Every structure is written in structure tokens, then in C-alpha cells.
Amino acid sequence: MAQNRRYIIAKSDDGNILGFAGIIVNPDITEIMNIVVRKSYRQQGVGQKLLEELIRLAKKTGLETLDLEVNAMNFPAIHLYEKNGFEIIGRRSKYYHNINDAILMQKLL
DSSP: OOTTEEEEEEEOTTSOEEEEEEEEEOSSOEEEEEEEEOGGGTTTTHHHHHHHHHHHHHHTTTOSEEEEEEETTOHHHHHHHHHTTOEEEEEEEEEETTTEEEEEEEEEO
């Protein structure tokens, strides 16, 4: 695993994996790679907890922002990010499968 990548896992009390998330830290940018929550555990705060931990890790880098991109059709994820202080800073047209746009978001740390 590359040293500039960090992954975290959310587990239930009995050890089942509920979700995972990843962040990449480069000299000039910190970016969320993914947040994935098992379907049966969505809307239960797992994604929120994972995102909070990624933000905590990003703050340790000393960089001023945390960036991400999300499919413009992924409304639950966009809502989660906006609720946590991310703002839309750009868009990539037809980025996903040459159909859906990518929304570029950023949070000031």
C-alpha cells in the first residue's frame, strides 16, 4: 500500500464490516478517494462516522483543504458532504461512463 494513502474500516460490535473509506495525501492536496457503506447499513450514520474520521485525518496533514469528486446523481453523498461543510467548486462534464457529471467539492480545514 502506498504510504500516502490511508484506509479506515467501520465494523459492527460482532466484527462485520459495515463500510470503508480512503484518503490520499499528496504534498499539495488531500483528497477523499471513496466512502462505501454496505447497503443494509446506509442511512444509519456509518457514512457520517467514516467521513468525520477522514476529516480528522486530513486536518493532521497541515494542508488547508480536503477535496473530493462525486457523481452528480449520487444525491445522498452530495447531501452528506454539504452537511459536513463541503462546497461545490467545479464540475466535470460526462465524467462517469461518459454520461454523468462529476461534482468537485472542497472543505476548508
